[in-house]
Amino acid sequence: MSGGVEWALHCCVVLTSVDEPAPAARLAQLHDVSPSYLAKQLQALSRADLIRSVQGKAGGYVLTRPPSEITVLDVVEAIEGPGPAFICTEIRQRGPMATPPEACTAPCAISRAMANAEVQWRAALREVTIANLADDVRGDYGPGALAGIGTWFREDS
Amino acid sequence: MSGGVEWALHCCVVLTSVDEPAPAARLAQLHDVSPSYLAKQLQALSRADLIRSVQGKAGGYVLTRPPSEITVLDVVEAIEGPGPAFICTEIRQRGPMATPPEACTAPCAISRAMANAEVQWRAALREVTIANLADDVRGDYGPGALAGIGTWFREDS
């Protein structure tokens, strides 16, 4: 799985506690990661309409929806792409004992098993929202953790 | 996800209906895939003790256990590796607002959410065995489908 997913999720949680637009360079500085590459991930989130870009001098990125309406699955699909991880190449229709195409109306048993597992995976990710993550962070490190990041964005350095 | 997983699963299902050792070249011919590359996947299954190799002139691969005791998860982990797909790089401990290491005894909320989703995914794959897949194949295409493959292995061509 792409490592950019972790960066994107952290950025979404941070955006929860910042009402002003947050520039990509500042987010990269906060996480100590490559600014250029993080910009690419944020562009992917922007294309998926999870965040909106504000141009100009005091511009940056802002969440387009309340954090409780953005799921972890949304972020993962925005970065990794909406397609399934397992792709059936229909090898049952190849070779000397190939299954005739007219008998292949339904996906094969292997494809069904893998697809079902991915459904379970997606369901688990869909149950967790960015707001849930932010609440968990407050519970783990205290309410001031996210608030401190919010104020840090207004400082210079 | 590696495409070799699909090949490996199909090979395991085929091995269900073949009691004699099945050579890798014959399995590749049956599925019309690269013999050399399929050999690599079968070696991975052998290292995981899911199949056992029989050397010599009439050698090949045989399942080491009853098909009902081999899960799809076993095959996936043998090919893809047992490690998790999402790897937390602990970026919460980096940057100017880094969380102190003594507060990082438990995984972060993002890591927990992703790990939980993978647990669900693994659980779904663990519920399906190779025997279940073989039964589904018989249900989909008739009982003679797998049996025909079994007899095909004894023919020349």
Added chain:
DNA sequence: GGGCAAGTACTCGGATAGGCCCTGTCCGAGTACGGCCGG
């Protein structure tokens, strides 16, 4: 003092190279079978 306009500096966005892992391939080590020879 207020309004307007130009300049500036900061922002995002897409197009562009490099590295690592998956894909695909090859040849060598090892072993069971088949044939041959000797008893």
Added chain:
DNA sequence: CCGGCCGTACTCGGACAGGGCCTATCCGAGTACTTGCCC
């Protein structure tokens, strides 16, 4: 006719290149703020 031995042919196993996607980077287009000027 039977047993032992050798040759062969077939098998797996690990080591070796090529391609594609992820990682990382850069520069250009666009916009809001600031500043200076004019009325």
